[in-house]
Amino acid sequence: MQTYDLESGDLRCLNASLHAQAEATNQTAWEVVNPRGSHAIAVGLDAPIEVNVKGSTGYYCAGMNKQATVHIHGSAGPGVAENMMSGTVIVDGDASQYAGATGNGGTLVIKGNASSRCGISMKGIDIVVHGDVGHMSAFMAQSGNLVVCGDAGDALGDSIYEARLFVRGSVKSLGADCVEKEMRPEHIELLRDLLARGGCDAKPEEFKRYGSARQLYNFKIDNAY
Amino acid sequence: MTMKDIPHDGPPRTDPIQSATFSNPVNAEIRRAAATGIYDIRGGGAKRRVPHFDDLLFLGASVSRYPLEGYRERCDTNVTLGTRFAKKPIELDIPITIAGMSFGALSGPAKEALGRGASAAGTSTTTGDGGMTPEERGHSTKLVYQYLPSRYGMNPDDLRKADAIEVVVGQGAKPGGGGMLLGQKISDRVAEMRNLPKGIDQRSACRHPDWTGPDDLEIKILELREITAWEKPIYVKVGGTRPYYDTALAVKAGADVVVLDGMQGGTAATQDVFIEHVGLPTLACIRPAVQALQDLGMHREVQLIVSGGIRTGADVAKAMALGADAVAIGTAALVAIGDNDPKWEEEYRKLGSTTGAYDDWHEGQDPAGITTQDPQLEARLDPVDAGRHLRNYLNVMTLEAQTIARACGHNNLRNLEPEDLCALTIEAAAMARVPLAGTDWYPGKAGF
Numbered sequence: 001m002q003t004y005d006l007e008s009g010d011l012r013c014l015n016a017s018l019h020a021q022a023e024a025t026n027q028t029a030w031e032v033v034n035p036r037g038s039h040a041i042a043v044g045l046d047a048p049i050e051v052n053v054k055g056s057t058g059y060y061c062a063g064m065n066k067q068a069t070v071h072i073h074g075s076a077g078p079g080v081a082e083n084m085m086s087g088t089v090i091v092d093g094d095a096s097q098y099a100g101a102t103g104n105g106g107t108l109v110i111k112g113n114a115s116s117r118c119g120i121s122m123k124g125i126d127i128v129v130h131g132d133v134g135h136m137s138a139f140m141a142q143s144g145n146l147v148v149c150g151d152a153g154d155a156l157g158d159s160i161y162e163a164r165l166f167v168r169g170s171v172k173s174l175g176a177d178c179v180e181k182e183m184r185p186e187h188i189e190l191l192r193d194l195l196a197r198g199g200c201d202a203k204p205e206e207f208k209r210y211g212s213a214r215q216l217y218n219f220k221i222d223n224a225y
Numbered sequence: 226m227t228m229k230d231i232p233h234d235g236p237p238r239t240d241p242i243q244s245a246t247f248s249n250p251v252n253a254e255i256r257r258a259a260a261t262g263i264y265d266i267r268g269g270g271a272k273r274r275v276p277h278f279d280d281l282l283f284l285g286a287s288v289s290r291y292p293l294e295g296y297r298e299r300c301d302t303n304v305t306l307g308t309r310f311a312k313k314p315i316e317l318d319i320p321i322t323i324a325g326m327s328f329g330a331l332s333g334p335a336k337e338a339l340g341r342g343a344s345a346a347g348t349s350t351t352t353g354d355g356g357m358t359p360e361e362r363g364h365s366t367k368l369v370y371q372y373l374p375s376r377y378g379m380n381p382d383d384l385r386k387a388d389a390i391e392v393v394v395g396q397g398a399k400p401g402g403g404g405m406l407l408g409q410k411i412s413d414r415v416a417e418m419r420n421l422p423k424g425i426d427q428r429s430a431c432r433h434p435d436w437t438g439p440d441d442l443e444i445k446i447l448e449l450r451e452i453t454a455w456e457k458p459i460y461v462k463v464g465g466t467r468p469y470y471d472t473a474l475a476v477k478a479g480a481d482v483v484v485l486d487g488m489q490g491g492t493a494a495t496q497d498v499f500i501e502h503v504g505l506p507t508l509a510c511i512r513p514a515v516q517a518l519q520d521l522g523m524h525r526e527v528q529l530i531v532s533g534g535i536r537t538g539a540d541v542a543k544a545m546a547l548g549a550d551a552v553a554i555g556t557a558a559l560v561a562i563g564d565n566d567p568k569w570e571e572e573y574r575k576l577g578s579t580t581g582a583y584d585d586w587h588e589g590q591d592p593a594g595i596t597t598q599d600p601q602l603e604a605r606l607d608p609v610d611a612g613r614h615l616r617n618y619l620n621v622m623t624l625e626a627q628t629i630a631r632a633c634g635h636n637n638l639r640n641l642e643p644e645d646l647c648a649l650t651i652e653a654a655a656m657a658r659v660p661l662a663g664t665d666w667y668p669g670k671a672g673f
């Protein structure tokens with residue numbers, strides 16, 4: 001295992017070393033100590049490596065991740081795993097705003113709570129939050145799945161496209177064009193898999209599903225805002 | 226028509242007088258709004274007259290300044306963008322770049338033509354709100370990749386394939402507004418690139434999803450640099466609203482290049498009310514932006530690209546004399562490759578428009594095959610021939626700008642300066658901070 005100390009080493013060196021890991025690397029396990037809330041840790045990775053960050057991170061940890069597993073043993077600042085393409089990002093603590101923003105693929109697991117705008121403009125990512133999510137989560141969410149085991153704040157799924165939202169607890173309010181939808185057997189199956197991948201023992205039957213009413217898809221007099 | 230044309234008996238009557246306030250076009254728009262209940266959406270930039278480069282003149286050489294020989298003496302046009310932080314700055318032969326216009330708004334052949342023309346002229350082209358296509362990457366020797374609020378098609382591989390990254394905060398045609406692409410243009414390919422259902426009327430966000438304000442922008446730029454190993458120049462594009470502060474904040478956030486787009490700048494589609502009533506004319510943006518760069522000691526260190534209504538080599542020279550390092554063109558490039566060409570007049574008529582006024586670019590029925598996704602229409606545009614036209618046009622603009630620079634005694638376009646200019650109107654004098662023609666005065670000049 002490689003250990004990188006962000007107290008003595010700089011961010012550029014860390015990311016350059018991680019980027020240098022090729023597909024077939026055998027140095028697959030990395031540990032980053034003393035992250036001290038630094039921004040842009042382990043961004044743009046593109047190899048099947050595992051990076052354990054021992055502490056809390058600043059903005060955009062694991063941004064644009066491909067293939068790698070990034071495990072934050074602490075809390076994550078804004079935009080964790082933003083625009084992720086594939087791979088897995090796990091946050092042991094809480095995540096700040098915009099977690100998983102615009103993510104295209106892969107899985108983001110947040111074991112604590114996520115703040116506002118979790119999954120904003122998501123484009124295919126799967127996000128599993130063990131706790132609650134804040135207001136405007138899944139705003140303009142295009143595709144992928146957001147699972148919330150706790151409660152959701154105001155305006156969930158505002159202006160949502162085709163993403164699927166599953167919430168176990170209460171939803172303070174739904175955003176424009178977001179409605180509750182029927183939980184069909186295929187959704188239960190999908191959710192079972194998401195919960196298993198998220199390391200969550202909640203039962204799929206306890207969740208409600210939300211998605212787009214598709215009433216804002218075309219400019220009409222009543223939608224003109 | 227006058228009253229005497231209308232036969233009537235009795236004493237003379239007052240002529241009918243049209244209102245300047247409630248003119249026929251204004252009333253027609255009121256009737257259209259009343260009948261449909263929805264605002265007008267269109268493409269293009271502000272159509273009303275605003276103070277512009279036409280309101281400036283060059284002084285040329287005189288006893289105190291001697292000119293350079295028109296064809297013989299050297300007048301350099303090259304520019305390097307991204308010298309502040311990027312390991313690989315962009316070297317351009319000419320200071321005229323092609324502005325960001327999306328595949329989706331534009332057809333595949335139109336994007337290819339822009340790439341071909343720009344590459345042949347030694348300059349860069351730019352992606353747009355819809356991601357990078359392999360075709361445009363392939364045909365552009367220098368390609369700037371836009372990083373927009375929608376993040377449609379955004380991915381780290383394309384980011385690394387780009388020659389520069391442009392973080393789009395705003396556009397001159399609609400500062401504070403997001404994009405829109407109506408259903409007619411959401412073909413299978415466009416839908417797939419944007420990860421959206423086919424045929425919907427697509428709205429793009431007006432604000433970035435994962436940052437707000439200059440402090441966040443600084444961290445966002447850090448992330449983009451880390452992902453791309455600090456190689457690529459990072460531009461920040463803003464619409465002309467508060468050019469002094471936006472430029473200063475972009476510099477503070479770590480931009481290599483600031484792109485400033487005035488209200489005449491084109492768009493593929495937005496509300497007419499937005500285009501005509503929000504933002505500053507291009508002319509009013511340049512001096513405050515240059516002032517901000519100078520106040521920070523960053524003029525020429527951080528390059529300034531100006532766009533919005535650039536049409537000729539004279540416009541290029543004027544923007545540069547006011548302090549820009551380069552300009553970008555959108556609408557003019559589309560006209561060069563065939564937009565609004567009189568040869569389609571019959572078809573423009575069928576669409577309820579006419580040559581020069583056609584702006585329903587959002588409807589996807591462009592007879593010239595440029596602002597469309599219809600396979601039959603886009604097949605009308607030959608990208609090789611259209612690319613040649615663009616190259617010729619870029620060459621002409623460059624020659625024109627050189628002609629002016631030489632006449633003013635400069636051996637490099639960048640050496641043009643405000644002292645080479647005067648203004649024809651008080652408004653232009655105030656905005657450009659150059660004297661009203663024949664005086665040594667402009668509004669706001671200290672000492673008066």
Ligand SMILES: Cc1cc2nc3c(=O)[nH]c(=O)nc-3n(C[C@H](O)[C@H](O)[C@H](O)COP(=O)(O)O)c2cc1C
Nearest residue numbers: 324325326353354490491492493533534554555556
């Ligand atoms: C058809 C069209 C599409 C455009 N698409 C984008 C875009 O995707 N992103 C962007 O930042 N600006 C876009 N713009 C604005 C241009 O990048 C540029 O700011 C503007 O065209 C410059 O003004 P000009 O048209 O007067 O040259 C678009 C403009 C046009 C005409």
